[in-house]
Amino acid sequence: MSEFWVYFQIGLHHVLDVHAYDHVLFLTALVIPFTVKDWKRILLSVTFFTLGHTTALLLSVYEIMTFKVNIVEFLIPITILITALFNLVTIRKTNRKESVNLVFLITLFFGVIHGLGFSNYFKTILGGATNSKLVPLLEFALGIEAAQIAVVLVVLLLAYSMQTFFKLSKRDWILVGSAFVVGVVLPMILENEIWNQY
Template structure:
């Protein structure tokens, strides 16, 4: 039982913490780059909403409720990162309010669904092939994802803290620079994307 838990938990960790999962990491960075450690509740809400969306799409996939074209979904994963980066640029330095927080949580949930759909086919074949009870492995896998996301979030918050305190970046400049770099990385990939 513990071996099975560790297997799926490690697969969840690996899904996020590997170079092939860079799209997931970039999205998380764009989701939380404007926050600091004192905003931990807001960050937790955003990351959890993203995980819930991701898990929902995996549930729909493993029970055969949804099938998607992988190339199209991969393109839309890139679009989600691009949109979050643009959002950061246009809202950098502006005060957060309740409406903005709700929009971000709903966006994280919806974008989590898109990211989950991108991994659904691999998840279904890799984890649930031949397994009758698919729900428990999904929960174990999701726990691995959540822990990996927390690792990424803590790392990003530490780097943000260092740049904003030691290198004296203003919060606005930090968000703008990181978001612009991500957009710069994404544009060639979006141009090369082929799904038709």
């Protein structure tokens, strides 16, 4: 049981690490357009992200999929930027049901990219262990998912507070929140090491 908590807490702290906030930024951008009453849509979005995330961890840890770390580290902030810009472009649409399936598929793909980013970290934790990798991976993934739920709840609480107590319209909340995410993620993209390689 203690080993479960070790990997669970590593996953939890890895998402909530103040020095590695890309995961939190993506979840924030993903949830900004919604309120608590949209809980089914939020649950599906986060579930698709989780599926992609966990699948990438699994494929990478068992060395079924290989990738260049610098490419993944560049793509992660790109996924955040795309998600925030999507919020801004579709801000006037009150009904987004026509694009639900496409959004879920893109979220699944973005989950794969973020999972690949976590997989390097997870492989260093496992070290050269040749025994079961599946159980620690699932424990690690559960920690990540618990942290994700916490982030989603905080964003929803913030949205509720802004719209209820500060009388910010839903449109303005999406505009301000998404613009904030864009402002934070743009320097991450522009300062990425990939620009020095090409």
